Amino acid sequence: MAGLPTISGRQARDAFLKDGWTFARQRGSHMILIKSGHLASLSVPDHKELAKGTLRGLLRSAGMTPERFIDLLG
Numbered sequence: 001m002a003g004l005p006t007i008s009g010r011q012a013r014d015a016f017l018k019d020g021w022t023f024a025r026q027r028g029s030h031m032i033l034i035k036s037g038h039l040a041s042l043s044v045p046d047h048k049e050l051a052k053g054t055l056r057g058l059l060r061s062a063g064m065t066p067e068r069f070i071d072l073l074g
Contacts, residue, residue, distance in 0.1 A: 009046045015072040
């Protein structure tokens with residue numbers, strides 16, 4: 001398993017957008033992303049630095065591997 005990089009919430013949002021997620025709305029400091037075919041939405045904190053556990057949870061909810069996520073960042 002690849003180590004997760006330290007990134008901002010906006011960088012994470014951009015990577016999820018490349019994977020087909022859509023920005024639905026923002027409430028406070030959380031950006032809500034949705035994707036057709038997924039029951040759950042993603043609530044990405046708009047922080048300068050995401051905690052590793054938060055990022056891992058977002059990847060798990062999105063059904064994405066860390067390797068795939070890192071590829072989308074580049």
